[in-house]
Amino acid sequence: MMGAEFVALSLPPILIGTLAAIACALPGNFLLLRRQALIGDAISHVVLPGIVLAFLVTGTVAAWPMMLGAGAAALVAVLMIETIRRLGRIEPGAAMGVVFTTMFAAGVLLLEQSDTSGVHLDVQHALYGNLESLIWLEATGWDSLWDVQxxxxxxxxxxxxxxxxxxxxVVMLLSxxxxxxxxxxxxxxxxxxLPVRAIGVGLVSLAALAAVAAFDAVGSIIVIAMFICPPAAARLMTDRLGTQIWWSLGFATLSAVLGYVLAGYGPLWLGGTHALSAAGMIASVSGVILLLAALFGPCRAPAGQRPG
Amino acid sequence: MKHDSTRPEAVRPAIPATAGDAPSVPLAISGLTVSYGDMPAVNDVSVAFRSGAMTAIIGPNGAGKSTLLKSALGIVTPLSGQVTCWGRPLARQRHRIAYVPQRAAIDWEFPARALDVVLMGMYRELGLLRRVRASHLARAMSCLARVGMEDFADRQIGRLSGGQQQRVFLARALAQGADLYMLDEPFAGVDAATERAIIAVLKEIVAEGGTVIAVHHDLATVPGYFDRVFLMNVHAIAEGPVATAFSRENLDLAYGGRLAQDPVGAAGARDAY
Known part of the structure; x- marks a missing residue:
């Protein structure tokens, strides 16, 4: 699998999956510590109406209008969550739940009403992405990595x-x-x-940026999983924040690479004929990693219950 | 909204006229009102805290003591009123003020060691990107040593006892190198050894010319620990030296006559309300 075929068919999706996983896991560490981990879930749902609206306005499935629409929808959702939380005195989890369900539902209705039969825009695509189709046909081998054309x-x-x-x-490093x-x-x-509120909104915006870009490439299942699983598993490995971040990056990378390889080659090794969904497998691997960390991680007991 | 100084005198004993703008007053609050929903938690409170003194803020549960402290620090936004520190707005004096929050307000599961918490107190020096140098680490360790916690620098904060946690947060305040220390119930849920260690450090701070203001619960220890006392129950009741302001009359006004024993004369009024 290390030949030209690998470079053309497997390297780009593995790279894209890994970068997307890391981009989500990085802010995920802080969202988890702030008890806001579900915001990744929320964002990846609310981008659907944004994408459909962008399609309705532009009439194409080009990437930039879609990402702009998704970003705008994410921003609207973040503001709505904050407003509901403040005005309604509703706990953050419930506010997120209300907003992302409603906006996702609105997205489904919009999708039904609009004529998207001619283009590749459907709920399944939104969920699983199309990692396997991100191939690099011009590649003829490892040398292509130095071939500008x-x-x-x-x-x-x-x-x-x-x-x-x-x-x-860079933003996380600086702040x-x-x-x-x-x-x-x-x-x-x-x-x-310190501008505490602005920092909070900034973090969520950063998460939204990562979610929208990752969603575009790999679908929402990976986005949701990567916001939560690698940071949560990493927290169980260490009691230091800096170290936790590095563990989470390692787990995100491991999930993406192992998940892609298992989805593509696992069934063949077991004698099957069809590859599995890479997005589904990557998310599953991250879940298994979290399970293993919960069972064997050195810092898994709540701090108060550990022997000093 | 500005405090209306021409309003008729309240029935309760008046607070001595506050020279709030004086550069010698570390914390002056005037006409401060804070409300959560419809109920005012702090209503039209004016008080000036004395420099170089250790002042207890006392009053019953729900009297707005923590809220007063938090709004004085800009953590809670008041409905009206003014806060000045050394005669200038709070925003320009933040670097001179250290804060020790209530222990219950902290997420003890957070992945941080005692040393990491103390280093947070040096944010002003370190800024966004400056490297933590050996000199910073040495000073953080000496702050931990001052509260007797130098052996626990590498311990995750959730794995410390309540008293040890409180000492680590006092060490963080020391690392801020402030002139005014504001503490929210520093003795709540701590062991006797910690209480002695904390009071010793606070007395050192005052001896070195600093000012300490602490929300305090235990009336029995007020005369032993503090120089001055500020009594409140939503409204301000009285501020003054313990010898005069910590009187039966003022305590009755603050606690509504619910004190079982007389904490002024005899000890043993622990949690009397």
Missing amino acids: ALAALPPELPRIALTLLVVA WRPLVLSTFDEGFARTLG
Whole structure:
């Protein structure tokens, strides 16, 4: 599997899957600590009406209008969640639940009403993405990685998700200390004069950016899984935040690579003939990793119950 | 909305006129009103806290003590009123103020060690990107040592006892290098050894010219621990030296005559309300 075929058919989806997984797992660490992990779920649902609206407006399934529509929908959802939480005095989880179910339902209705029969736009695509179709036909082998002409024909999802990951990583690196402070002790962060609310909205916006870009490439199942599973598993491996981030990146990468390989080759090894959904397998692998971490992770007992 | 100083005097004893704008007053609050929903938690409170003193904020449960502290620090936004520190707006004096939150407000599962928490107190020096150097680490360790926690620097905070957790947060406040220390119930749920360690450090701070303001629950220890006392129950009741302000009359006003024993004369009024 290490030949030209691998470079053309498997390398791009593995890379895209890995970058998408990392882009979601990075902000996921903080969302988890803030008890906001479900926001990844929320965002990946609410982007559906945004994508359908973008299609209705532009009449095409081009990537940029879709991503703009998805981003706008995510922003609307974040604002709605905040507003409901504040005005209705509803706990954050419930506010998210209300908003993302309603907007996803609206997206399904919009999709039914619009004539999308001629294009590849349906709920299944939204859920599973189409990782397997992100292939690089111009590649003739590993040498193509240095061939500018061949590189230009890479699936456009790859540079998009790479750029997104770069933005997410740089912003998180630059705002690391305020992010940690306001996540750990919001009151104390306020006494330092930190813009706590803006930091919260910024984190969710960053998560939305990662979710929308990843959703475009790999579908919402991976997005939801990667926001929660790698960070949650990582928390069980260490009691230090910096180390937790590195574990979560490792778990995200492992999920993406192992999940893709198992989906593509696993059935063949077992004598089957059909490959499985890579998105489904990647999400499943991340779930298994979380299970293993919950069973064997060194820091799995609640802190209060561990022997000092 | 500005505090209306011409309103008729309230029935309760008046707070001494506050020279709130004086540069010598570390914390002056005037006409502060905070409400959660329809109920005012703090109603039209004016008080000036004395520099170089250790002042207890006392009053019954629900009297708005924590809320007063939080709104003075800008954590809670008041409906009306003004807060000045050393005669200037709070926003320009934040670097001179340290804060120790209530233990219950912290997520003890957070992946942080005692040392990490103390380093958070140095955010002003470290800023966004400056590296944590050996000198920062050494100072953080000396802050931990001051509260007797140097052996627990690498311990995750959830694996410390309640008293140890409180000491770590006091060490973080020390690392801030502040002039004014505001503590929200520092003795709640801590062991006797921790209580002694904390009070010793607070007295050191005052001896070095700092100011300490603490929300306090245990009336019996007020005379032993504090120089001054501020009594409140939604409204301000009285502020002054323990010898005069911590009187039976003022306590009755604050607690509504619900005190079983006289904490002024005799000890043993622990949780008397």
